[in-house]
Amino acid sequence: MWFEHIVAEGLSQNSYIVGSGGQAAVIDPRRDCDPYLDRADRHDAVITHIFETHRNEDYVSGALELAHRCNAKIYHGSRMDFAYGNTIREGDRFTIGTLELFILETPGHTEESITIVLVDSEVSREPYMVFSGDTLFAGDIARTDFFGPARKAEMAEKIYDSISIKILPLGDGVILCPAHGAGSACGSEIVDHPFSTIGYEKRANPVLALKKDAFIARRTTESPYLPPYFRQMENVNKEGPVLLNTLTRAQPFSVAAVTSLIASGCQIVDIRSPTAFAAGHIPGSLSIWRDRIASFAGWYLDYTRSLILVDDFTCDLKTVFHHFVRMGYDNTAGWVAGGFHAWFRAARPVATTGACTVQDLKERLTREKPFLLDVRERKNRERFEYIPGSQHVYVGELPQHLLEIPKERSIVIYCNSGYMGSLAASVLAMHGFSDVTNVLGGMQAWIQAGYTVER
Numbered sequence: 001m002w003f004e005h006i007v008a009e010g011l012s013q014n015s016y017i018v019g020s021g022g023q024a025a026v027i028d029p030r031r032d033c034d035p036y037l038d039r040a041d042r043h044d045a046v047i048t049h050i051f052e053t054h055r056n057e058d059y060v061s062g063a064l065e066l067a068h069r070c071n072a073k074i075y076h077g078s079r080m081d082f083a084y085g086n087t088i089r090e091g092d093r094f095t096i097g098t099l100e101l102f103i104l105e106t107p108g109h110t111e112e113s114i115t116i117v118l119v120d121s122e123v124s125r126e127p128y129m130v131f132s133g134d135t136l137f138a139g140d141i142a143r144t145d146f147f148g149p150a151r152k153a154e155m156a157e158k159i160y161d162s163i164s165i166k167i168l169p170l171g172d173g174v175i176l177c178p179a180h181g182a183g184s185a186c187g188s189e190i191v192d193h194p195f196s197t198i199g200y201e202k203r204a205n206p207v208l209a210l211k212k213d214a215f216i217a218r219r220t221t222e223s224p225y226l227p228p229y230f231r232q233m234e235n236v237n238k239e240g241p242v243l244l245n246t247l248t249r250a251q252p253f254s255v256a257a258v259t260s261l262i263a264s265g266c267q268i269v270d271i272r273s274p275t276a277f278a279a280g281h282i283p284g285s286l287s288i289w290r291d292r293i294a295s296f297a298g299w300y301l302d303y304t305r306s307l308i309l310v311d312d313f314t315c316d317l318k319t320v321f322h323h324f325v326r327m328g329y330d331n332t333a334g335w336v337a338g339g340f341h342a343w344f345r346a347a348r349p350v351a352t353t354g355a356c357t358v359q360d361l362k363e364r365l366t367r368e369k370p371f372l373l374d375v376r377e378r379k380n381r382e383r384f385e386y387i388p389g390s391q392h393v394y395v396g397e398l399p400q401h402l403l404e405i406p407k408e409r410s411i412v413i414y415c416n417s418g419y420m421g422s423l424a425a426s427v428l429a430m431h432g433f434s435d436v437t438n439v440l441g442g443m444q445a446w447i448q449a450g451y452t453v454e455r
Contacts, residue, residue, distance in 0.1 A: 001099060001120050002043050003129075005177070005194065006035050010294030010323050011059050012184040016131060016177055017047070018118065021097025025049040026072070027116060027131045028179050029062035031244065031326050036066060047072045049094055051101075053133025054113040055080055057146065057230040058185055058298075060328040061237045068243055077105060077112030084240045088114065098122035104166045108159020109134040109142035109186075115167060117174075129175045130198070136163055137178045139191030141207050143224050156219035160212055168208075172199025183295075188224055188379070225377070225396055229298030229327060236328055247330050250321055252337035255346040258282075258308055266306045266333070269297070271320060272340065274422035274438055278355035282310060282336075282343060287426035289419045293323040296423055299396040306333040313339050353425040354437030358445045361412060365389075370410040375424040376443065380416065385453035387414065387446060395420045398427050407433055414439040414446070 003018045008030045016027045017036050024045040026036050040047050047070045050063050054077065063074045064084060074085035075094075090105040104115040116131040134142040141163065144155040175197055182192040189206075201208060210218065253261065262268065268285035270277050277287040288296050290311075301307065307329060309320065314335055324332045336343060344350055356364070364370065374386055375395040386392070393401045395415065405411060411433055415421040421438040428436045439445075447453065 001097075001122070002045075004039050006030075006039075007181065008059065008326055010291070011326060012181040012190075013059055013326075014177070014179050014181055015062075018099065018129075019043055019045040019096060020099045020120075020122075022046060023048045023096045025051060025094070025096050025099075025101065026066060027051045027177075028053055028056070028133065029066045031060045031062040031065050031241065032322055033062045033066040033069060037069060040070070046070070049096065049101075050074045051088075051114075051116055051131070052076050052085070053116065053131060053135075053179055054110045055082070055234060055237045056134075056179075057233050057237075058227075059326045060233065060241045064240050065243060077114040079105070079107065079112035080110070080238065082238055082240075104162075106133075106135045106159075106162035106166055108144055108155055108162050110146065113162070115162075117170060127170045127174045129177055130167060130170055131177045131179075132167060133179045134186050135159060136167055136176065136201065137180060137184075137187045137190045138176065138182075138193040138196040138201070139205055140187040140189040141205075142186055143188070143222075144219055145222065145224060145226070146230075152220045153216055156216045157212070160215050163208070164212075168198055168202060170198055172197065172202065174198045176201060185225065185227060185230075185295075188222075225394065227298040227396060229301075229303075232303055232328060241328065242330065244325065248333075250317075250332055251334040252314070253308060253334050254337055255342055255348060258336050258343075259348065261306060261308060261333070266308055267301055268308050268310060269293075269301070270310045270340075270426070272310070272312055274418045274440065275355060276312065276340070277422050277426065278353045278438060280344060280350045280352055281340070281426075283349050283351040284430060285310060285426065286430070287422040289422070290320050292419055292423075293320065294327065296396065296420075297324065297329065298327055300427070301329060303329065303331060306331050308333055309335040310343070311335065311339050312341065351429065353422075353429055354435070355440055356412070356437050357440055358449050358451065361414075361439055361446075362449070362451055364412075368410070370412045370437075371406055373405065373411055373413045373424070374415075374443075375413055375420050376415050380443075385443070385447060385455055387443070388452060388454045390414070395424045395427075398424055399431075402428075402431055405433070410435045410437070412437045412439060415442045417442045417444050 092103040118129040270285040271290040372390040413421040
């Protein structure tokens with residue numbers, strides 16, 4: 001038996017390839033699927049089976065892409081009418097060399113969610129691994145709110161039963177392989193462990209310590225953030241995404257070409273640092289630092305207008321484009337050739353936003369009262385400290401709360417470290433807010449400086 005764990009950084013998405021006897025199975029593949037083919041080749045194996053534990057909401061499935069490349073069969077849970085692949089049900093079994101994979105139906109996160117149990121028959125008839133998809137994570141369980149408030153209790157009960165009746169009895173020593181790690185939007189408290197075991201989760205996962213009634217009560221009161229692009233991903237993954245080889249290749253665009261694209265309504269995404277963005281950027285551009293594209297692109301970018309990226313020196317754009325591809329942004333046209341330097345050297349219009357240190361903010365608060373806006377996630381404000389007098393709106397939900405922010409006042413924005421603040425500043429600038437300042441270092445720097453906080 002051989003086994004490899006493949007992580008899509010940014011989305012914190014886990015996929016797996018496992019093989020024996022010249023065959024291999026892939027669980028929850030991502031769209032850029034070369035890593036699976038490379039690993040199969042390395043082990044002289046052919047990928048014959050592709051399993052999806054559920055219809056994913058946060059990224060484009062790579063099942064069709066991989067099947068097109070290797071002629072493997074795709075398998076889905078039976079409780080959704082997928083436009084592609086094969087239906088599997090509780091108790092179905094598959095053989096991969098000496099490995100046996102059997103299916104458990106584990107609804108709750110979605111109706112068609114499945115869990116895949118692996119047995120290495122060469123060693124034992126006991127379960128060895130379990131691929132739990134978005135049902136059970138390390139330190140957390142999946143969200144159960146996708147069907148709306150009216151079904152929260154129903155879906156909470158389903159996932160509780162799926163975990164307690166089907167997964168936990170498999171055995172304490174069984175290795176747990178979830179579909180997401182820490183930072184995923186599919187779970188709020190996933191811990192940063194690459195693997196876990198059922199026994200460890202029984203002892204350490206706080207959600208599993210709850211009795212059924214308390215578990216359901218807690219789930220019905222939770223309101224996790226729901227990025228708008230999730231609905232797009234749900235539809236794409238049900239019907240099947242287009243193949244990557246049918247897409248137009250991203251390319252560099254001259255300043256003149258970008259100017260024309262802007263006039264036609266394209267979206268400009270500035271992937272530079274907050275300090276670079278504040279000092280100068282293309283007017284109307286959205287500030288998303290390259291390492292947080294997967295976290296925030298889905299809140300603001302649409303799937304119809306073309307996307308143009310702006311960097312300083314167009315470094316490592318292949319990695320950046322992978323983030324967009326995994327989220328289904330097939331409208332990513334390319335980038336500004338020569339980076340932002342080419343733009344301002346061509347004497348094109350440049351916009352700025354304010355930036356300040358926490359020392360600057362502290363001194364400013366002694367002489368005036370700017371509108372102080374905290375754009376961190378809700379849990380960071382509720383559980384930890386915040387700057388006295390600040391108002392809270394999560395950066396992803398900012399467009400829905402613009403009327404609560406006074407345009408006639410100076411706006412000072414802070415987040416954890418300054419990156420979400422830069423995004424918020426760019427959003428407000430797009431909506432006509434002219435006096436906007438981002439606090440560099442954010443709450444971390446404020447606390448480090450020893451300034452007053454509230455809880």
